[in-house]
Each structure stands twice: as C-alpha cells, then as structure tokens.
Amino acid sequence: MFSLAEENYLKAIYHLESKHKGAVSTNAIAEVMDTKPSSVTDMVQKLADKKVLSYVKYKGTSLTDEGRKTAANVIRKHRLWEVFLVDKLKFHWDEVHDIAEQLEHVHSEELIARLDKFLGFPDFDPHGDPIPDKNGNVKPTEKKLLSELNKKQHGVCVGVKESNSDFLQYLDKKNITIGTKISVLGKEFFDGSMVIQVGRDQFFISKKIAENLYIQTN
Amino acid sequence: MFSLAEENYLKAIYHLESKHKGAVSTNAIAEVMDTKPSSVTDMVQKLADKKVLSYVKYKGTSLTDEGRKTAANVIRKHRLWEVFLVDKLKFHWDEVHDIAEQLEHVHSEELIARLDKFLGFPDFDPHGDPIPDKNGNVKPTEKKLLSELNKKQHGVCVGVKESNSDFLQYLDKKNITIGTKISVLGKEFFDGSMVIQVGRDQFFISKKIAENLYIQTN
DNA sequence: TCTTAAATTTAGACAAGGCTAAAAATAAAA
C-alpha cells in the first residue's frame, strides 16, 4: 500500500517518462510536483527502497514494472472518477480534475471494479485520455496533434493535451468537444496558425491551440 | 479546512455526545478512535484552539456549534456515499462502511450537492441512519429498539444500531432489512430473548439482536 | 480524612513529508 504522497510521485514520474525518453531528472519531478529538488531526492530514495523505481545518484530515476503498474492504476482510478463526475453527476469537463485528484487515492479494488462496470467500461476519460486496464496497460491509439495536419486535411477531435480550465472553456465557446469534426481550411507556416472549420463555423486558431488538440484522421 | 485526522476526531466526539449526555471523556474518545488517551489530549487541545470544541482539563470536551456542524457534515458525506455504493454500485450494505470512511474526506461542496441530487435527495443511509442536511441538522425520528417492544406489538425495521458485517449478514439470512415488518410473538423476561415473526417465518432471537434493531411503530 | 486506584495530562521521541542552506557532482564555457 502506498501513501497519498507516494502515489502522486509515481503518477508524476509515469507521466514524465511517457513524455521524454530516458531517466527522469530530479528537477523535472520537482517542477511538476511543485516541490523542492531536495524533497524529491528524499522521496525518490524511499521509493527506490520500495522497489517501485530505480534510482542512480545524479543520474535520475525510472519506474520498475511494479512502479509503472502502480502508477497506471492510480491514473486508471483518476480517469474513471472523471468519467463518473461528468457522465453521472453532470459536472463540466473543466471542473473534474481537482476532485478526481482526491478520489483517485481511495483504496478499494472492488470499488473501482464496480465503478468501471457502472460507467459501462469506458475506454477514455472526458478529456480523451485512455483509461488503463486493471493490469496497467493502455491500448495505443494513433492520434496526432491538430498542428501536424496540413491544409485540406480533417479529422475528429479525440482529446486534449493540456486540460486546464481556460483552454477547455475556450473549446466550449467554439463548440469543440470530444468527437467534433475539424477541417483545416488554411495554415500559415510562419506562425503555425490555422483557419479551421467546426460545424458551420470557420475561424482562426493560434498554433498554441492547435498543439493542444488531438485529432484522429482516417 | 480540517485534516483527515481532525475530521475523524470531530465525528467520533459527535457520536459520543449523542449517546451519553454531558462532556465527553478523554478515555471514551481514545476508546472509539482506537488510540491512546495522551494522543487524544493533544488533538483535543488543538481542536479547542480551533474553536470547534470546548475543553476543560480533566473534565472532558464538548463540541461548539461550529464543531457540531463540521462533524455533521462529515457524517452527511459518509452516509450519502454509502447510499451511492449500495443503490448505484450494488454493494451489499455490510460492505460499504470502510469505503465511505475514505470517501467522506473528499473535500468539495459541489460534489456532495450533486451526489445528493443524483441519489434523489435520500433521507436515510442503507443502515437506516438519517442523513444530516447541508446545515448539519437531522430531523428527529421516533424509533425505538426492538427490545423495547412487548409481546403482540409489531413495527417496521427502520435501522440498525451496530452495523458490523456479522450482524448485517445475520439479518440477511433472516430476511430482515430496512422496511421489513416484525411482530413480537413472545418475550422472555429472564434474558430478554424473543420469538418474532418475519414474513412467514417465526424464530427465536437473543436480547442482543433485539437491542440492535430500530423499529418504528404506529 | 487518609490512602489507593483510575483517569488524564505532560514530557520526550519517532516517522512521514517538506523546507532552507550548504556541499558535492556533473555539465558547459573559456
């Protein structure tokens, strides 16, 4: 059994590993955990003792299979609760993260199994992120960023990269949500900005927006 | 905002106050919290500083209005989650307490408001205990213990006093649940045992059983 | 009332997590 703090560290390291290849640096962890590098060192040494990650002084850490599975399980819980909050309690998709952040630490295998069933065994959370299975496996999906598309290409929005409130509220204003069809009408190579079509509307979006929307094309 | 430990102390003191009149003793708190009296003294002094209870050395403690409201709110959350677990996730009523014990500490007013609505604003939890409203008020119900009934009296089971697994499973075996009609066919004054009728079945119960079943007669 | 027993509090420690300041190791620059 892992403490709340330990679970949060494992989750953070899991996400960092999936973004950048190679060992995760102490400073990177401190950054996302919003804590000091010295605190990270302490915790990482403790987690290494517990065999959930391997740690080499000054070189960084990487999760063991055990650690990866544990982290994936916390993420599984987080995302299932987010589905519950949106689908059942009718929360808006920009309101659920902080609550799920607490719910993810409730310990009960049975609870999650039943919640999963109650929700109809969802594959994705409200932000389009995949929900790991009981064993910590995530089926790989072929999605790309909207910013990778070129003029005249189109696809369906399947997720968001960053999911902070401001961004999600912007998407709502533009009627973009998971499942929305998006077509690229024009693309400016100088700044990466685009003109896209969503439903009947055509409008301009910045590169930053395009880099935070996942699209599935096929 | 109160810590998990503080919330549990407040809840325990709230329950103790409702059972025995007068100030709650340090030892009584230690007993139900399964901790040492010295630890209780420390915590109780801290909670007194926070104005949620009044504490007089060697004399005991009692909740302030503020403390009572805070405690009732934790209990409200506990019971609403129990309703969720039984009604929605189809848990059995003897399996939900420990999970609710964790869920009750998730902080979000909005979450509880929406959960309440999702559950249809229930008045009682799966064990027949009343759910306090947002302001910490519980409507008083006129219920008595089955052991207080005499021969030929009858009523409807509206709750259980102790709700440990063994007892709840016994009740299931006997087909007794919230809403079940129970008639007293005989009562032995020597040991308080009874013969009762439940549906078509008639059987013997000990005084201990009768003292843990709440009945509404009218 | 005097003495013993029970309840309660105080003193001193400990583990988990976290912080700051200083030291050590590694990476980058000259």
Add this chain to the structure above:
DNA sequence: TTTTATTTTTAGCCTTGTCTAAATTTAAGA
C-alpha cells in the same frame, strides 16, 4: 583542461499525528 554554472544531494530543522513512560488530578475506599 581549467574555470564557472547548473543540477543534485546532504545536513539540519519543522509540522502533524502518534506512542511510551512518568507525573498529576480526581475519584473511591477504608
């Protein structure tokens, strides 16, 4: 290859919540 800058770790201290052992207070018995 030195020197300097950056990253990371160590050392020492703090807070929360808990515990044991010892001291105090209150209650009970003679």
